[in-house]
Amino acid sequence: MKIVLIDYGAGNVQSVKYALNRLGIEPSLTKDHDEIKSADKVIFPGVGSAKAAMEQLKASGLDALIPTLTQPVLGICVGMQLMCKHSEEGDVQCLGIIDSEVKKFKPGLKIPHMGWNNISNLKSPLFQGLPTEHQVYFVHSYYVPVNEYTIATTDYSNDFSAAIKKDNFYAVQFHAEKSGDIGEQILKKFLAL
Amino acid sequence: MLSKRIIPCLDIKDGRTVKGVNFVGLRDAGDPVDLAELYSKEGADELVFLDITATHEKRKTLLELVTRVAERINIPFTVGGGISEIDDAYALLKAGADKISINSAAVKRPELINELNAHFGAQFVVVAIDAKKTEDGWKVFLRGGRDRTELDLFEWAKEVEERGAGEILFTSMNHDGTKAGFANEELARLSESLNIPIIASGGAGTMEHFKDTFIEGKSDAALAASIFHFKEISIPDLKGYLKEEKIPIRL
Numbered sequence: 001m002k003i004v005l006i007d008y009g010a011g012n013v014q015s016v017k018y019a020l021n022r023l024g025i026e027p028s029l030t031k032d033h034d035e036i037k038s039a040d041k042v043i044f045p046g047v048g049s050a051k052a053a054m055e056q057l058k059a060s061g062l063d064a065l066i067p068t069l070t071q072p073v074l075g076i077c078v079g080m081q082l083m084c085k086h087s088e089e090g091d092v093q094c095l096g097i098i099d100s101e102v103k104k105f106k107p108g109l110k111i112p113h114m115g116w117n118n119i120s121n122l123k124s125p126l127f128q129g130l131p132t133e134h135q136v137y138f139v140h141s142y143y144v145p146v147n148e149y150t151i152a153t154t155d156y157s158n159d160f161s162a163a164i165k166k167d168n169f170y171a172v173q174f175h176a177e178k179s180g181d182i183g184e185q186i187l188k189k190f191l192a193l
Numbered sequence: 194m195l196s197k198r199i200i201p202c203l204d205i206k207d208g209r210t211v212k213g214v215n216f217v218g219l220r221d222a223g224d225p226v227d228l229a230e231l232y233s234k235e236g237a238d239e240l241v242f243l244d245i246t247a248t249h250e251k252r253k254t255l256l257e258l259v260t261r262v263a264e265r266i267n268i269p270f271t272v273g274g275g276i277s278e279i280d281d282a283y284a285l286l287k288a289g290a291d292k293i294s295i296n297s298a299a300v301k302r303p304e305l306i307n308e309l310n311a312h313f314g315a316q317f318v319v320v321a322i323d324a325k326k327t328e329d330g331w332k333v334f335l336r337g338g339r340d341r342t343e344l345d346l347f348e349w350a351k352e353v354e355e356r357g358a359g360e361i362l363f364t365s366m367n368h369d370g371t372k373a374g375f376a377n378e379e380l381a382r383l384s385e386s387l388n389i390p391i392i393a394s395g396g397a398g399t400m401e402h403f404k405d406t407f408i409e410g411k412s413d414a415a416l417a418a419s420i421f422h423f424k425e426i427s428i429p430d431l432k433g434y435l436k437e438e439k440i441p442i443r444l
Contacts, residue, residue: 112316133443
């Protein structure tokens, strides 16, 4: 099985790579279009600001490629936000795979939303067989509201999308690669899709 | 609900854990990676590695250690010590650190916080503040409490937030090492006046102290070193206790 980690200069590629290594998988880190297209599974990570990340994607033409992918794709954190239509972070147009805004948490809350929180309303094979206690690790200041593509929610003053799915595109707001054994189980489920 | 975090802190010198303790089940009590893995398995929510070598010749040892931690540990970890410029932070990011912690470098050149934020995002930047209560109020200290500055704790914390830190690690020098509890009054004041998470540090001695800092101190996380290293409190016992006390915690 060929797993590709899109390496476009935005963030935590290394952490995701190590998490996959712990599962016995050696992913290929690349921004090469042909290599990404021919992969069995594609992981699309990201940290930092949505605007900077979009600029990086555009610089390598990945903004046009990613929405056309047909194999399972997993967005992580900012990767998930970039799959949406538009982000309030830097007022930037994103990839538009999922028809949703990315919004800033309202004032009065501690931002970033940082730490371990529950995921609920789980509606995807990604979360099958998880134990009853399943907290995962979040670090983010912007969020995707609950919408028709939401497959998991988390409560931080209000419910937001902890995970979304449309067709072959899956995405998690939390850092599955840093979410202990639960995170590893979720990554495994994605790899088994 | 967002859980309160329990964070063991490991002091590192020349790539080894300082205060090596004989832990059952460790191949090598001085290897930070073994200890980190043990804490992670026991339920620690994050880890902090504080490099007290911090000489330039030894930076490579630290980077190798960070990579080994990142390869094996599946929870987030912060690395602090000796970071004074963007390149130091970038090397740690590349080695696999999730966050970096800066202290005196931020006091000497506060713009560093803005620069780190711009390069890596707020989530990567922890600012550690050591402070002591003096006749003139709470002052920021450097070098483990040896050098006094004229910065007021609360004003400096506000500035740190405004410049783009994602988190503050506050150590009260009055409480550190006393095992008499955290500086909850000051922590609560920080937590209420700022909008970023606050990690309490200094003073942990009993499990009740953790409960108190989460309730009275309104802390988002609590850090401790020796009580975990010397097994005075085990993380599973602590988390079980906090859960019973209705503190939101990850088991």
